[in-house]
Amino acid sequence: MRKNNKKKLLLALTLLLIVSLACGVSSNEGNLETAAAETVEVELTTRAQVAQAETQATADSPLMTATFTSIPTGTPIPAATATPTSEIDCDVAAFVSDVTVPDGSDFIPGENFTKTWRLKNVGSCPWTAAYDLVFFDGEQMGGPVSQPLINSGEVEPNDTVDVSVDLTAPGAGGNYTGYWKIRNNSNVVFELSNGDPFYVEIDVIEPTATSEFPLLLLTPFVIIGPDFNANYGGNYNCFPNNRAMFQIENTGFLTIESIEIFVEGPLGILQHHSIQNAPFKSSSKLFPECWAPGFSSLVADDIRFIHVGLGSLPLPGIPGEATIKVCGLDDLGGFCKEKTINFIW
Numbered sequence: 001m002r003k004n005n006k007k008k009l010l011l012a013l014t015l016l017l018i019v020s021l022a023c024g025v026s027s028n029e030g031n032l033e034t035a036a037a038e039t040v041e042v043e044l045t046t047r048a049q050v051a052q053a054e055t056q057a058t059a060d061s062p063l064m065t066a067t068f069t070s071i072p073t074g075t076p077i078p079a080a081t082a083t084p085t086s087e088i089d090c091d092v093a094a095f096v097s098d099v100t101v102p103d104g105s106d107f108i109p110g111e112n113f114t115k116t117w118r119l120k121n122v123g124s125c126p127w128t129a130a131y132d133l134v135f136f137d138g139e140q141m142g143g144p145v146s147q148p149l150i151n152s153g154e155v156e157p158n159d160t161v162d163v164s165v166d167l168t169a170p171g172a173g174g175n176y177t178g179y180w181k182i183r184n185n186s187n188v189v190f191e192l193s194n195g196d197p198f199y200v201e202i203d204v205i206e207p208t209a210t211s212e213f214p215l216l217l218l219t220p221f222v223i224i225g226p227d228f229n230a231n232y233g234g235n236y237n238c239f240p241n242n243r244a245m246f247q248i249e250n251t252g253f254l255t256i257e258s259i260e261i262f263v264e265g266p267l268g269i270l271q272h273h274s275i276q277n278a279p280f281k282s283s284s285k286l287f288p289e290c291w292a293p294g295f296s297s298l299v300a301d302d303i304r305f306i307h308v309g310l311g312s313l314p315l316p317g318i319p320g321e322a323t324i325k326v327c328g329l330d331d332l333g334g335f336c337k338e339k340t341i342n343f344i345w
Contacts, residue, residue, distance in 0.1 A: 091190045092123035093182055095198050099162055103201040107169035115200040116164040122193055127155040130185035133163055136197045139176040142168035149182060165200075173206035225335035227252030230324050232343035233305050235313055242310040244272065246322060246341075249303045254328045254335065256298040259306060262323040265314045265345070272308045277330045298326075314345040 099116035107113060121127055131149040143165050155161045170176055179197040183189045191197045233245035244263060250256055263272035278297045298304055314320065320343050328334035 088122075088124040090123050090125040091127075091182070091184050091188065092121075092193045093191065093198075094120040094122045094193050096120050096160055100164075101200060101202065104203055105201075106203050106205050109169060109171045109173070109204055109206060111169045112166065113169065113202075114164050114166050116162050117198050118160055118162050119198070120160045121155045121157050124157055125184075126157065127161070127182070128185060129153070132183040133165060134181055134183045134189060135178065136181045136189075136191075137179040138199065139170065139178045141170060141176060141178050141200070141202075142166075143178065146183065167200065169202060169204050173204050175201070175203050177201045225252065226250070226254045226256055226326050226328055226337050228256065228324075228326050228337060228339070230322070230339055230341050232320070232322065232341060235310065235345065237313070242313050243307050244310055244322075245305045245307055246324065247303065248298060248306050248324070248326070250298045250300050250326075252337070253300055255300065256326045256328070257334075258327045258330050258332050259298075260325040260327075260332055261306065261308050263308060263310070264321045266318050268321075271310055271314070271320075274308055275332060276306070316345055318345045319343075320345050 096118040099118050101113060101115045105113075127149060129148055129150055129152055132146045133149050134146040135143055147165065149163060150161060165180070167178070177199050179199045181189050181191045181197045227250075229249040229251055231247045233247045235242060235244045237243075246261065248256075248259070258275065258277045260275045261272065262270065265271040321340065322343070323338065323340045325332065325336055325338040327336040
């Protein structure tokens with residue numbers, strides 16, 4: 001009986017164990033399924049959150065773009081280049097000074113004057129006689145359109161030259177300026193190195209009356225005395241006297257009516273002194289003669305040989321001297337002129 005109870009108890013425990021195991025297996029399978037489902041749900045939830053976070057981050061934050069920073073490179077050192085030498089122009093002038101007629105010089109209407117500039121050749125070509133001074137602009141003042149710059153030779157580079165032009169002041173009062181340039185032998189006109197022409201500037205001053213009465217200009221009376229040229233004409237033995245002759249040319253405006261002659265020989269010894277009134281002892285020809293009729297006077301532009309007597313003739317080759325005075329009236333009256341000539345006997 002007792003043995004059957006043990007079998008029954010053992011059987012019950014075995015059934016209970018089988019039931020427990022069955023329940024445990026079912027419970028474990030349910031737990032596994034639940035855990036797997038929960039795991040999937042968590043993973044899906046996590047992925048959704050990550051995707052939402054990425055979407056949120058993309059919407060909230062601007063898209064960053066990559067910035068490329070260039071790597072600095074070494075600056076190349078420029079190669080040394082030769083500085084070109086400036087070439088000097090062929091024809092260039094420089095103003096040095098006003099030799100005559102400084103700027104603003106005063107002239108009366110119609111007055112003639114000469115303007116002179118001192119210029120320097122600062123070009124590379126010489127100026128020759130083929131170069132011209134040419135009028136460029138302004139008041140010409142009676143000057144030429146062109147004239148030779150120099151008459152001869154050359155003006156080398158860095159040399160100076162005085163350039164002149166004859167001008168006439170205009171007929172009306174005022175300030176006048178004339179501009180001038182240079183023209184080379186190729187007909188090319190050039191100016192100063194600063195690009196300007198050189199110029200002449202004057203003021204023309206018209207005479208004004210100092211009172212209400214008309215201005216009376218008195219021309220002084222100029223007395224023109226006699227004038228003459230004299231030369232030694234030689235000495236001659238005109239028997240019975242020795243004579244010296246002097247060629248007299250009347251170069252003045254007055255007629256010569258009297259002549260005084262002193263003749264000195266060696267050591268200042270007086271050889272002759274005489275005063276002659278017309279008719280003079282003279283040859284009427286342009287060469288000496290021993291005997292010739294006299295004539296009343298020595299008119300303007302006339303030439304005669306005047307005779308003077310000598311006691312004895314000095315030796316040939318000895319220096320002599322003659323002082324001759326001519327006058328407009330007899331006996332050395334009126335206006336006179338005196339000259340001394342030296343000669344060789």
